[in-house]
Amino acid sequence: MSRLGAVPLLLLWALPLLLALAMLLPAALDGAAWRMALAHPQLWPALAISLGAGTVAALIATMLSLVLIAGFYNSRTWHGLQALAAAGLAVPHLAFAIGFGFLVMPSGLLARLLVGGEAPPRWVTVQDPWGIALTLALALKESPFLLCAGFAVLSRGDKAGRIRAETRAAASLGHAPGSAFLRVVLPPLLRELRWPLAIVFVYGATVVDMALVLGPTQPPTLATIIWRALNDEDPATNAMGIAMTLLLTMALTAALGGVALLLRAARRGLRGLLTAGPSPLRSPRVLATALGILALAVLTLAILVLVILSLSPRWPYPAVLPPAASIAAWMNMTLAPLWLSLALSFAVAAAAVALAVLWFETQPPARDRWVIGIALLALALPQLATAGGQYRLFLPLGLTGALFGLFLAHLTPVAAYVLIVLAGPYRAFDRRYVAAARALSAPPLTAWLRVKLPLLKAPLSTAAAIGFAVAVAQYVPAQLIAAGRWSTLPMEAVTLSSGGNRPLTAAFALVLAAPPLFAFLAAALLGRPRWR
Amino acid sequence: MTLTRRGFASLVAMAPFLPPASAEEGWAAIEKQAKGQTVHFNAWGGSPQVNDYIAWAGAELRKRHGITLEHVKLTDTAEAVRRVRDEVKAGKDGSADLIWINGQNFHVMKEEQLLHGPFTEDLPNFALVDTDGKPTTLVDFAEGTEGFESPWGMAQLTFFADGARLAAPPMSMMELLDLARDEPGRITYPAPPDFHGTTFVKQALAETMADRAQLPLAIGKAEFIEASKPLFDYLDRLHPHLWRDGKQFPQSQAQVTQMLADGELLMGLTFNPNEAANLVENGTLPKTAISWQNRGGSIGNTHFVAIPINSRSRAAAQVVANFLLSPEAQSRKANLRIWGDPTVLDLDKLTPADRALFADGDAPGAVKAPARAIPEPHGSWAPLIEAAWLERYGA
Numbered sequence: 068m069s070r071l072g073a074v075p076l077l078l079l080w081a082l083p084l085l086l087a088l089a090m091l092l093p094a095a096l097d098g099a100a101w102r103m104a105l106a107h108p109q110l111w112p113a114l115a116i117s118l119g120a121g122t123v124a125a126l127i128a129t130m131l132s133l134v135l136i137a138g139f140y141n142s143r144t145w146h147g148l149q150a151l152a153a154a155g156l157a158v159p160h161l162a163f164a165i166g167f168g169f170l171v172m173p174s175g176l177l178a179r180l181l182v183g184g185e186a187p188p189r190w191v192t193v194q195d196p197w198g199i200a201l202t203l204a205l206a207l208k209e210s211p212f213l214l215c216a217g218f219a220v221l222s223r224g225d226k227a228g229r230i231r232a233e234t235r236a237a238a239s240l241g242h243a244p245g246s247a248f249l250r251v252v253l254p255p256l257l258r259e260l261r262w263p264l265a266i267v268f269v270y271g272a273t274v275v276d277m278a279l280v281l282g283p284t285q286p287p288t289l290a291t292i293i294w295r296a297l298n299d300e301d302p303a304t305n306a307m308g309i310a311m312t313l314l315l316t317m318a319l320t321a322a323l324g325g326v327a328l329l330l331r332a333a334r335r336g337l338r339g340l341l342t343a344g345p346s347p348l349r350s351p352r353v354l355a356t357a358l359g360i361l362a363l364a365v366l367t368l369a370i371l372v373l374v375i376l377s378l379s380p381r382w383p384y385p386a387v388l389p390p391a392a393s394i395a396a397w398m399n400m401t402l403a404p405l406w407l408s409l410a411l412s413f414a415v416a417a418a419a420v421a422l423a424v425l426w427f428e429t430q431p432p433a434r435d436r437w438v439i440g441i442a443l444l445a446l447a448l449p450q451l452a453t454a455g456g457q458y459r460l461f462l463p464l465g466l467t468g469a470l471f472g473l474f475l476a477h478l479t480p481v482a483a484y485v486l487i488v489l490a491g492p493y494r495a496f497d498r499r500y501v502a503a504a505r506a507l508s509a510p511p512l513t514a515w516l517r518v519k520l521p522l523l524k525a526p527l528s529t530a531a532a533i534g535f536a537v538a539v540a541q542y543v544p545a546q547l548i549a550a551g552r553w554s555t556l557p558m559e560a561v562t563l564s565s566g567g568n569r570p571l572t573a574a575f576a577l578v579l580a581a582p583p584l585f586a587f588l589a590a591a592l593l594g595r596p597r598w599r
Numbered sequence: 600m601t602l603t604r605r606g607f608a609s610l611v612a613m614a615p616f617l618p619p620a621s622a623e624e625g626w627a628a629i630e631k632q633a634k635g636q637t638v639h640f641n642a643w644g645g646s647p648q649v650n651d652y653i654a655w656a657g658a659e660l661r662k663r664h665g666i667t668l669e670h671v672k673l674t675d676t677a678e679a680v681r682r683v684r685d686e687v688k689a690g691k692d693g694s695a696d697l698i699w700i701n702g703q704n705f706h707v708m709k710e711e712q713l714l715h716g717p718f719t720e721d722l723p724n725f726a727l728v729d730t731d732g733k734p735t736t737l738v739d740f741a742e743g744t745e746g747f748e749s750p751w752g753m754a755q756l757t758f759f760a761d762g763a764r765l766a767a768p769p770m771s772m773m774e775l776l777d778l779a780r781d782e783p784g785r786i787t788y789p790a791p792p793d794f795h796g797t798t799f800v801k802q803a804l805a806e807t808m809a810d811r812a813q814l815p816l817a818i819g820k821a822e823f824i825e826a827s828k829p830l831f832d833y834l835d836r837l838h839p840h841l842w843r844d845g846k847q848f849p850q851s852q853a854q855v856t857q858m859l860a861d862g863e864l865l866m867g868l869t870f871n872p873n874e875a876a877n878l879v880e881n882g883t884l885p886k887t888a889i890s891w892q893n894r895g896g897s898i899g900n901t902h903f904v905a906i907p908i909n910s911r912s913r914a915a916a917q918v919v920a921n922f923l924l925s926p927e928a929q930s931r932k933a934n935l936r937i938w939g940d941p942t943v944l945d946l947d948k949l950t951p952a953d954r955a956l957f958a959d960g961d962a963p964g965a966v967k968a969p970a971r972a973i974p975e976p977h978g979s980w981a982p983l984i985e986a987a988w989l990e991r992y993g994a
Contacts, residue, residue: 109994174861187863189784194847284790284847286994295792300677300707302684380882384862393882399647458682462689550682550694551639551671562672566645567853568883 072429076422080482081441083475087456088448095313100306104314107307109286114318117289120198120282121272122322124205128267131206131358132213136256137248138355140221141231146595148359149218153587155211155366156533159540162576164277165569166369167204168193169376174384176372183385193281201282205271207365212533215587216263216488219529220256222594224522225497230255241345248350250341259491262439266487269319269447289315290449297451312452319447370577377573396570399563400578408556409582412538415474419482419534420489420527427493428515435490442483450543453479458547468552476544485534492526525594532590536583626723629914634665636915640904641679642699644672648877652931652938660922666915671695676704683713683907693909697916700748701902702740706978708905709747715906715913717746722917724924725749729945734974735901736943741815741977748903749920752932752940755892755899755972756798759875759964760859760866762889768866770894772806772833778865779840785865787841789855790848790992792985795868800984802898803837804830805973814976823983831991838992845992860884870900873939875964880936886963892970899972901943930956935965 094100104110139148169175173187182188193200221227230252237247275294282288289311296308376382377396379389426438445453457476458467466472500522504514520527542557549558560575638660644650650670657668671694673679679698686693700708708714719725728736728750736750737743744750760768769775779786789796805811807829818826838845842864849855852868859867860883869875872892878884904923906916922928926949929942946954 108990112994172863174858174863186785187861191843194843194849196847279850284850285992287850298675298677300680300704305681381860381885383860383885391882395881455681459685459689462685462691468694546674546678547682551641551669552694554672558672562644562674563647563650564645565643565674566647567851567856568645568647568881569857571647 070429072425073434076426076438076482079418079475080422080478081438083457083460084441084445084453084479087453087460088444090456090459091309091452094306094309097306097310099303100310103303103307104310107292107311109292110289110311110314113286113289113292114315116198116283116286117272117315118318118322120202120205120278120288121268121270121319124202124209124271125264125268127202127206128209128213129264131210131362132217133253134351134355135210135214135359135362136217136221137245137253138351138353138359140248140252140350141234142352144359146591148214149591150588151359151363151366152211152214152218153532153591154584155208155362156215157536157580157584157587158208158366158370159576159579160208160274161276161280161564162373162573162580163208163366163369164204164280165376165572165576166373167207167365168200168280169372170365170368171200176368176387179385179387185385187384194284196283196285198283198288201278201288202271204277204281205274207362208277209267209271210362213260213263213267215529215533216260216491217256219488219526219594220259220492220495221252222525223492223496224525225500226255226492226495229497237345243345243347244350245348246346249348250343254341255495259495262443262487262490265323265443266446266484268323269443272319273315273447273449275449293449294451297449297455308449309452312449316444316447323443373573373577377570377577380570393570396568396574399571400574401559404554404556404559405578407553408539411470411473411477411555412535412582415477415481415538416485416531416534418474419478419485420531422482423485423489423530424493424527426486427489432494435494438486439490442486445479445483446487450480454544454547457544458550461548467548468550470553472548473545473553473555476548477538477541479544480541481534481538484537485530488530488533489526493523496523528590528593532583532586535586539582540579622721622723626721629721629917630664633912633915633918636912637667637669638696638912638915638919639669639671639694640697640699640919641671641673641676641695643674643676644670645674646938648881648938655931656919656922656928659928660919664915664918664922666918668919676700680704680708680713683708683909684711687713687907687909691909692911693907695907696910696912697919698905698907699751699902700905701900702975703978703981705739705744705748705903705905706742708907709742709745713908714747715908715910715916716748718906718913718917718920719744719746719749722749722921722924724921727924727926727944727948729943729948732945733901733943733972735899735972738974739903740900740975744903748905749924750901750943751904751923752902753872753899753943753972754870754902754941755872755969756802756868756870756897757872757874757890757892757966758866758868759878759884759888759890761885761887763885763887764862765865765889768889768891770891772803772893776833776837776840779837782865783840784842784844785863787843787845787848787855787864788868789851791988793851795852795855795870796848797981797985798870798898799868800830800834800988801976801980802893802973803833804976804980804984805898806893806895807833811973814980815974817977817979818983819979820983823980823987827984827987831987834988834992848992856883871939872941872966872969873935873962873964876935876962877939877964879962879964884964888964890964890966891968892966894970896971896973898975900975926953926956933957935962 139145170177171192173190178188233251234247237251273290275290278288278291293308293311296304378392380393382389461467461472500518501514504518542561545555545558564572653670660666660668679695730736769778788799791797813826856867858864875888875890879886879888904920906913910916929944932938932940933942
């Protein structure tokens, strides 16, 4: 039983991914491809920009999320923050990049309000050579993900009560709220958030769509160069893209390994800090409020701008409002791809959570590092490579153009996210609750359903909502595996957006944000503890 | 026309089904075979106008020929090339029956023997194509089509701007340099290897090089360095006056267009001579928009449709290709209010009634004085141009 519990996850998720990667091996081992990659004049500066943007964005996102959590933990604003994070998480990356870009670019809203004049100022606020705009947008867009993952940890039924009790105990020992948070809440939180943190870094270093809108161009990020190479019609250029992919993956692995070693080395020093006596450190309420309002303002403005952009074919500088409105862009929406996307995403998210739970219930924690490693790989590698490999793998099996093939291709990134979000909270579950139920002679399944499931509903519903949102947003695997036989919402959206028509792109971005938004709000409601 | 080895092989393979006595009978047989087939037309899906046009063609084809046309919307044609390559390697039936294609994608597919053909000579409407006046209908980026792709529409490098902001457009690359000096930071072009960016550089090459007769010929690296000296002298002089001092470049033509519409740039570039008219029509550009082609001519080419070798609906795909060449379909496509893609047909070969279909009034934003087309350089130029550009300006 215990061994067999791993089979569904490995068979439906790990195997299709690893075999697909094996299809790429010939290109990865191709000497000519490596020579071409290493001779690319932009390789090293592009790699530096990718790693820099990923690192700095992850650091800023972490600090921002932690300050917000510390400032609002156990306060009345806590649930408001949860809803805000859910909304932020639901907005597609590309949509946020376009909205954010239109705020800060030389012909954007800020310049119109603050500078004016005949022609836009010659600001370098987007596509700057250092990747600052990209990094800031990434940090803002990734914070909601970290916040949601943090809520999943802190709202867990078995843990919320204990943390409250420990916080109270710390207070009675003379710790001010900030000091108590630092020493009681933060350590388990960070431990359970380590994989989500890793994925924020990996995502930032490999993102393409945001980089195309906001990132530097000469040189661009390495992920952009790889994306172009993999998109090329020439097999030799494709192979160069695979070689560069391998290089980027090695660099990411080395960076993550380096951070792990640093943390290990710093552990002794941290322990001293954590066990230090009471301090009058207050909770950063003011800073959190200021940052929260700023983040909320940027997010709201970006969405608002998207709504206006979707309705205005033309909005020339320096007009503060567009000269005319048109609903032409919205008239391109068709419903058939929406239904397929909703049904498919629901099925994939449900399956991913079920497979993950089955894994965690039947496998020893020591094995997690393997599936988490595969999950990180699934998310770090460009989808043109993984889904391209899957296309070749599925082709002889008759899975291309088939719904089951589409399901498997979507499961690859979705299960990866679900595993990464769920691993921390699920493994940290206090087993004594189940043990107590079993001692009261509840059969295993009853104990799980009646005790563990309700206590874990916050992380489970968050993971399911994230899985659903990830599934709804998939373009590359859908386009490749569907082989023109099926059409999902992002396929419609991305192909239409490739013409660069801004109202169309904005309208589709808003439509793509809607299903995940409902999923996150549902998760926030479902995950709220009943016994409070 | 030269008979390729594969063309010959397919003739031999078809020998048991001896070709019918006349071309008309042969075409009638193809039309009969096509009835009830589904054609998956893999075509870029980034323009609502184009998508609507293809939907119209689908409705007509169902009515007239009992063919179902499914538009498989792509962001990049190379995707279909890779898909067909994988399918053929795996010995599988094709998921694509017709591909909107030209240039490098066509070369690769033809070279790798991924295309069905030659088939264009069998299409009754192919006789109407202006193969003399528009030589690029037979020569795709300096490579003969040899009947493996059927022309669909014409393209030519065209610049556009808001006439209210730019009264005297630069009619040559040298005038562009003067304009950039006068308006620093307001001119740019997409970074190669973006297709439009590479074309801009090709245009500069054609206007600066000593002997333009070299362009249709294959070129090696050493000769290229010599031939491209004036080009890079020109770009070295131009770049300091461009947007972001020529250190950063936009990623795509669409981005340039958007920056023009927002007022950050002074001019945009396109391959569709009617794009600015289209953009006026959908409200992106004001009615004061103007378009022009450089006085001495500009880089031009043709786009085509081709049939993958593993298509199961080859007969229907040929009927679709033929329908797309009909005066009715071509005139509708050329209509500025529908798509505005110039026709490949020779209007003199049409009946007066068919010719009247093309009578299209002047529209704001359209090119007033078309220049002659400079055929695309031989395929060996583009990779050298892109590599040299990247080396000099990429980092």
